Structures are given as structure tokens and as C-alpha cells.
Amino acid sequence: MSAGWIERARRNAFGWGLVLPSLLFLGLFTYYPMLRTARLSLFEQDLATPKPLFVGLGNFAALLKDPVFLKVLGNNAWYAVGTVPASIALAFAMALFADKAVRGRTFARVAFFYPNMIPMIAVANIWLFLYTPHFGLLARLASWLSGQNVSLLGDPHTVLGAMIAMAIWKEAGYFMIFYLAAMQQIPKDLFEAASADGARKWTALRRITIPLTMPTTLFVAVIAMTNAFKLVDHLWIMTKGGPNHASSLLLYHIYETSFQFYDQGMAAAMTVAMIALLLLLSALQVFGWDRSIHYD
Amino acid sequence: MNNPVLTWGSSKRARRRSAVRRLRRALLTRGGWPSAAWHALMLAFGAIWLVPFAWVVRTAFQPSSEAAGSGGFGAWTSWTLANFAHVWEGAPFGRYYANTALITFGILIVQLLTVTLAAYAFARVRFAGRGMLFALFLAQIMVPPDALVFSNYQVLNQMGLLDTKIGIMLPYFASSFGVFLLRQAFRQLPYELEEAARMEGCSRLGIVARIYAPLCRPVYLSFAIVSVSFHWNDFLWPLIVANSDTNRPLTVGLALFAKSTESGAQWSYVCAATLLVAAPLLVGFLAFQRKFIDSFMHAGLKG
Structure with missing residues (x-):
């Protein structure tokens, strides 16, 4: 029973380890930028307003x-x-x-x-x-x-x-x-x-x-x-x-x-x-x- | 009736008639004159498709003084390499070449590593969250990097990697498309191979390196061709990241060079520069036409 649990944990760690390098780069350059952009789209930020100002859906x-x-x-x-x-x-x-x-x-x-x-x-x-x-x-x-x-x-x-x-x-x-x-x-x-x-x-x-x-x-x-x-x-x-x-x-x-x-x-x-x-x-x-x- | 001249004449006529018949058959057996017209039409299209490039090639090899007057027409006998020499000295194309080669193959090498590991995990390791992760990878295929260029610029800025070659490469180090392509290939290999290797005491990473990767060489080649073609030709991302000649790839260098020459007299130089940039991939394509087309076919169908 516990041996099976250890075996499964090892397999999970192995799987995630293999995927990790890809996941790291995808996270940095796909998922994170997407979320960041979605958030930024709700703010006013340009030369006149260097500090982001929340405007809701105003930009849209x-x-x-x-x-x-x-x-x-x-x-x-x-x-x-x-x-x-x-x-x-x-x-x-x-x-x-x-x-x-x-x-x-x-x-x-x-x-x-x-x-x-x-x-x-x-x-x-x-x-x-x-x-x-x-x-x-x-x-x-x-x-x-x-x-x-x-x-x-x-x-x-x-x-x-x-x-x-x-x-x-x-x-x-x-x-x-x-x-x-x-x-x-x-x-x-x-x-x-x-x-x-x-x-x-x-x-x-x-x-x-x-x-x-x-x-x-x-x-x-x-x-x-x-x-x-x-x-x-x-x-x-x-x-x-x-x-x-x-x-x-x-x-x-x-x-x-x-x-x-x-x-x-x-x-x-x-x-x-x-x-x-x-x-x-x-x-x-x-x-x-x-x-x-x-x-x- | 035994007149030799007459027989000679008739046999000539017969021969001519059979030649005409043969020609007709060659042209028409596959559907009569509509088929012949169809062949002619499509071959004409093919010729039209070649015209833009042929014209650029002609202008690139034409003395610039002559091209200015005729715009590609005129004497077809004068050829020169002077335009290429001028371009090579006028802008650091040697450096651009080195940068593009470094960026393109740097990306490819890291991609091969990350893609192999992830593809193996998705194909043969049963781990918690696999389905969810796979869906997450799918999302990247749906949102092309071009759409995220501006957001990625901010991220790179935060990392302090603007105007570096590594900055240009970084977003492409992972490739969902490659993961999918290889995962499909890995899954088609018989599992018994892996079991046998494990009996022999081979580690799982060893199995990937010694069994999976070598057996899927054609898939790797397809992926490499598509990846190299894409990054060799990429423009928008390196344009905004690179700010100096030390880091600019060929495409960005070409755009700068083309913009610095405005007058028609300099078209010979722009054409020469255009050829310099496009040549390596085009030569590769002409040499391995079938493999290139097959690779793009698989890439599109599975990516």
C-alpha cells in the first residue's frame, strides 16, 4: 500500500520534472504575459498617465x-x-x-x-x-x-x-x-x-x-x-x-x-x-x- | 503502284501522320483538349509565380547604372557581382548572418531538448495533472507568439534582457507544437521496446536518448526544418528586441538597409540584399524540395 504510494509519487515527480523546462518558458512567455495584458487592458497607462489608472472596461x-x-x-x-x-x-x-x-x-x-x-x-x-x-x-x-x-x-x-x-x-x-x-x-x-x-x-x-x-x-x-x-x-x-x-x-x-x-x-x-x-x-x-x- | 517515289512519299506521310497521332495522344488521352488547356493554364500560373523572383534576380545581377534607366529591362547581356559587393560593404551583413545563424540554431538546440522531455512525459509517463497540463500546452498553439509580442517585450524588459540575443531566443525555447508532433511519434513506437530495455537495466532517460529519439529521426528532421524556416524569417520580435547591430538578425538588417535606400537607382542594391537574405533557405529548399514540403505538411496537419 505504502510502496504503491511512493511509486506513484516518484512517477508524478518524474513526469512533472520532464515537463518543467517547457512549462517554465511557456509560463514566462505565454501564460504570464497573457494575464498581465488582460490586467493592463483595464488600466489607463500612457505618456500622460505614467502611473496606471484603473478604468475598468473604459479602454474597450x-x-x-x-x-x-x-x-x-x-x-x-x-x-x-x-x-x-x-x-x-x-x-x-x-x-x-x-x-x-x-x-x-x-x-x-x-x-x-x-x-x-x-x-x-x-x-x-x-x-x-x-x-x-x-x-x-x-x-x-x-x-x-x-x-x-x-x-x-x-x-x-x-x-x-x-x-x-x-x-x-x-x-x-x-x-x-x-x-x-x-x-x-x-x-x-x-x-x-x-x-x-x-x-x-x-x-x-x-x-x-x-x-x-x-x-x-x-x-x-x-x-x-x-x-x-x-x-x-x-x-x-x-x-x-x-x-x-x-x-x-x-x-x-x-x-x-x-x-x-x-x-x-x-x-x-x-x-x-x-x-x-x-x-x-x-x-x-x-x-x-x-x-x-x-x-x- | 510499284513506283518507289510514290511509296517513299506515302510512307513519309504515314510517318508524319503517326507522329501527329502520338503527339495528340500525349496531349489528349487524359481527357481531350480541356486537359491540354488545363495543363497550359497551370503551367502558365507556375511561370507567373516565378516572375517576381526572376525579376529580382535579374536586377540584382544587373549593373546599377543600367537598372536605373531600364528598371530590369534593357540589355540582357550585362551581368555583374558589383551590387553584392556594395551591399556586403554597405551594411554589416556578415554580422547579421552570424546573428541569425546563432539565434536560429540556438533556439533549435534548446527546443530539441525541452520538446523531447515533455513529449516523452505526455506519451509514456502517467502522472497527476497530465490532462490539465496538456490542455494548457494546447492553449499556446492557439495563441501565436506574434499576438503576444508586446506583452513579451514587457516581460523581457523586467528581466533586463532587451537588446540581447538570448532575449530574442528565450520565448521560443519551449514549443508546444514540437511537443505534439513528437508525442504522436513516441506513442506509435511499440511499448515492448521500452520494457525490454528496462529489463536490461536501462534508465528511463537512457531509453529516451537511446531508443525513442533515434527511432523518430524523421520527425525531428521535420520539426527542425519548420523551426529553422520560421526563425530564420522571423521579423517582428527581433525588430523590437534588438537595438544594435551586434544583435540584429538578417531580416531586421535587411529592413534597415532597404529603408536607408530610397531612390530608384538603388534598387539593384536592395535586390542584391534581398537575395542575400533569402538565399540560404531557398537553396536548401531547392535541394531538398520533397523533404521541405513534407515537413510543412506534417507541421500543419499535426500542429
């Missing part, structure tokens, strides 16, 4: 009335709407091609995936170059199409679209690999049976490939939406969120608020809002996962 109320914050949130929503469906559709087409193509299979995989190997900051340089008036390939194309000189990044109407094009270029190849994995798992005899029944390729695509990759679509959609909040590095190089906040995104705005305006309380409130959004998206993911992936 102020956020809802702040036109810049609402503008940035709207930008982020458009950024997501612009990138998510387009990059998913492209990723699906790419995977369909790279999965079955007789020739050009490796070429397709490399050509579509390589943007993910380039740092976002370098991607920003590349696309800034493409968009530079008079010089850039895309700037010239746009000028030629519209018949006048355009500055795609300088115009509030086109700047977000220009960012979306870049994001699609970067992301589609990443999502392609998940579709590739899903398509490889579809039993081949399903297609054989379908073609024996005289089903056309189009029908097989509609009845077999698309439904069976549905869990992947959900999974990819969640990652894509999360990335719409995370991918902001390019703003430092390309626009600084301008002109007139037309291209600013949430994480970038938090950075500005925190490190340029030193408004810690508001920055914390926005961080809380962002984490809540991301958790909501992850909840969707867990929801979808339960049906599509089973652990042993």
Missing part, C-alpha cells in the same frame, strides 16, 4: 468609438476576405495539377511553394519593387491598363488590393501542400469506379475530390484567417499602414500604439481583442478537427 469602450481602430479592423476584415477564398481556390487548383500532372509536377510544386521560403520582409522588398511607379513591372502594367500613371501603394483605393495580391502569391502555395496531402489519401479505386461508370472528370471532381477534401478546406480556411492577422511584416517596408491608415492591419496598429504613441493600456486592450479573435478562430478549427482527424 474607447476602442469601439475610435475611428482608426474601426478602420484598421475593417481593413483586416477586407484583407481576410480578399486573401482567404482566392488563395484557397488557387491552392486547390494547384494541388489538383501537382497531384495528377504527368509533366511539370515538380516544377509546379517548387514554383508555387517557394514564396513561403522567403522571409516576409524580403517578399515586401520584392513587391515594393514590382509596385514602384515607373520602374516596377506591375506598376507599368497597371499604368498601361489604366492609361495613366498610377501609384498602386500611394492610392488609398488600391493599396489594400495590392497587399492582397502579394498575400495570395505568398500563401496559395502553402495551402496547396495540405490539399496535396488530402488528395493523396483519397482511395484511387473511387476514381476507377467512377470512370468505369462512365463518369466524366468534371463529375468525379465535383462528387469525389471536392467533398473528400472538405475537412482540409475548413482547416486551411482557419489558418488563412489566422494568417490574415499575423502577416504584417510587409507594412514596415511597403506603406507604414498608410496612406491615411488605408493599409494598416491590427497587429501593426498595436505596434504603433505601443512603441510610437506609448499608449500601453490601449495596446493591451487591442491585444486582448486580437487574442479573443484568434481563440475564436481556433475554436472553429478544433470543431472541424474532431470530425476529420482522429488521434490514436
Whole structure:
């Protein structure tokens, strides 16, 4: 009886000991900062009030009335709407091609995936170059199409679209690999049976490939939406969120608020809002996962 | 009918006809002309995807005087390495390289250790609070470090580690994602292996080091590829932590360099610098394309 107790205590100590190093770093840089931010979001702390002043939910109320914050949130929503469906559709087409193509299979995989190997900051340089008036390939194309000189990044109407094009270029190849994995798992005899029944390729695509990759679509959609909040590095190089906040995104705005305006309380409130959004998206993911992936 | 010229002519026609037929078959057997059009379309997409990078490569190797006038077009015959030399001397890229390598591999080495221990605990040790701890680890996957950059900055400030390389590395020393990845792999190994080793008098840590880790080498490689790619390209966190060239990694150095050059005449230098920063991972990817793609596939599916 007591021997069993000692044995169990030793096993507990061993288990916790193994987890401890990870737990220490997670605690310091995930759990503690989260709690600290949640607390700070309830205080007013900026250059005028160096000593934190408790304001309850005042920061959040102020956020809802702040036109810049609402503008940035709207930008982020458009950024997501612009990138998510387009990059998913492209990723699906790419995977369909790279999965079955007789020739050009490796070429397709490399050509579509390589943007993910380039740092976002370098991607920003590349696309800034493409968009530079008079010089850039895309700037010239746009000028030629519209018949006048355009500055795609300088115009509030086109700047977000220009960012979306870049994001699609970067992301589609990443999502392609998940579709590739899903398509490889579809039993081949399903297609054989379908073609024996005289089903056309189009029908097989509609009845077999698309439904069976549905869990992947959900999974990819969640990652894509999360990335719409995370991918902001390019703003430092390309626009600084301008002109007139037309291209600013949430994480970038938090950075500005925190490190340029030193408004810690508001920055914390926005961080809380962002984490809540991301958790909501992850909840969707867990929801979808339960049906599509089973652990042993 | 025995005219040799005529037979020669008809056989030529027949040969031509069979060649056309063969070409047709190659293009069309997999679904007729829609399939051929589909191939052409997707290959064109692939080509379009390569254009931005190809253009940057071209500009990087073009004499800067020429690039200023033509913006990448113009004479395709003149190539130079002068831009790279200029960039290498214009900013401490050598130092940035060393910093990035140190940070990236420093993180990886510590991660391999913490991740292995925790993964083994979650896979094979039954201890009180395991389920609760596991859920706590899950939370970290849901809240990406990017969202906590500003809060982590405060913590680092309290620790007095701003503007240090260890400060840049510290938040990444634990990886829930790695723990999950390895836990799955460890659980798939037969338990009999461990029992047999224990009969032989091997300690549990010895078992992890001598049985579990070596048998899961492919999983470690996948994790390493994803981790290195992520930290090599990371920008926001090192940007706010590092304040001096002694600690800045490549990405931050590149951003500073790109901002210090404003005029179009200097695009050749920016392109050269961009290539310098992106090259190591790109070369690795081109060389081990399949392994890289597989790693990211597993990372996404299990992380």
C-alpha cells in the first residue's frame, strides 16, 4: 500500500520534472504575459498617465468609438476576405495539377511553394519593387491598363488590393501542400469506379475530390484567417499602414500604439481583442478537427 | 503502284501522320483538349509565380547604372557581382548572418531538448495533472507568439534582457507544437521496446536518448526544418528586441538597409540584399524540395 504510494509519487515527480523546462518558458512567455495584458487592458497607462489608472472596461469602450481602430479592423476584415477564398481556390487548383500532372509536377510544386521560403520582409522588398511607379513591372502594367500613371501603394483605393495580391502569391502555395496531402489519401479505386461508370472528370471532381477534401478546406480556411492577422511584416517596408491608415492591419496598429504613441493600456486592450479573435478562430478549427482527424 | 517515289512519299506521310497521332495522344488521352488547356493554364500560373523572383534576380545581377534607366529591362547581356559587393560593404551583413545563424540554431538546440522531455512525459509517463497540463500546452498553439509580442517585450524588459540575443531566443525555447508532433511519434513506437530495455537495466532517460529519439529521426528532421524556416524569417520580435547591430538578425538588417535606400537607382542594391537574405533557405529548399514540403505538411496537419 505504502510502496504503491511512493511509486506513484516518484512517477508524478518524474513526469512533472520532464515537463518543467517547457512549462517554465511557456509560463514566462505565454501564460504570464497573457494575464498581465488582460490586467493592463483595464488600466489607463500612457505618456500622460505614467502611473496606471484603473478604468475598468473604459479602454474597450474607447476602442469601439475610435475611428482608426474601426478602420484598421475593417481593413483586416477586407484583407481576410480578399486573401482567404482566392488563395484557397488557387491552392486547390494547384494541388489538383501537382497531384495528377504527368509533366511539370515538380516544377509546379517548387514554383508555387517557394514564396513561403522567403522571409516576409524580403517578399515586401520584392513587391515594393514590382509596385514602384515607373520602374516596377506591375506598376507599368497597371499604368498601361489604366492609361495613366498610377501609384498602386500611394492610392488609398488600391493599396489594400495590392497587399492582397502579394498575400495570395505568398500563401496559395502553402495551402496547396495540405490539399496535396488530402488528395493523396483519397482511395484511387473511387476514381476507377467512377470512370468505369462512365463518369466524366468534371463529375468525379465535383462528387469525389471536392467533398473528400472538405475537412482540409475548413482547416486551411482557419489558418488563412489566422494568417490574415499575423502577416504584417510587409507594412514596415511597403506603406507604414498608410496612406491615411488605408493599409494598416491590427497587429501593426498595436505596434504603433505601443512603441510610437506609448499608449500601453490601449495596446493591451487591442491585444486582448486580437487574442479573443484568434481563440475564436481556433475554436472553429478544433470543431472541424474532431470530425476529420482522429488521434490514436 | 510499284513506283518507289510514290511509296517513299506515302510512307513519309504515314510517318508524319503517326507522329501527329502520338503527339495528340500525349496531349489528349487524359481527357481531350480541356486537359491540354488545363495543363497550359497551370503551367502558365507556375511561370507567373516565378516572375517576381526572376525579376529580382535579374536586377540584382544587373549593373546599377543600367537598372536605373531600364528598371530590369534593357540589355540582357550585362551581368555583374558589383551590387553584392556594395551591399556586403554597405551594411554589416556578415554580422547579421552570424546573428541569425546563432539565434536560429540556438533556439533549435534548446527546443530539441525541452520538446523531447515533455513529449516523452505526455506519451509514456502517467502522472497527476497530465490532462490539465496538456490542455494548457494546447492553449499556446492557439495563441501565436506574434499576438503576444508586446506583452513579451514587457516581460523581457523586467528581466533586463532587451537588446540581447538570448532575449530574442528565450520565448521560443519551449514549443508546444514540437511537443505534439513528437508525442504522436513516441506513442506509435511499440511499448515492448521500452520494457525490454528496462529489463536490461536501462534508465528511463537512457531509453529516451537511446531508443525513442533515434527511432523518430524523421520527425525531428521535420520539426527542425519548420523551426529553422520560421526563425530564420522571423521579423517582428527581433525588430523590437534588438537595438544594435551586434544583435540584429538578417531580416531586421535587411529592413534597415532597404529603408536607408530610397531612390530608384538603388534598387539593384536592395535586390542584391534581398537575395542575400533569402538565399540560404531557398537553396536548401531547392535541394531538398520533397523533404521541405513534407515537413510543412506534417507541421500543419499535426500542429
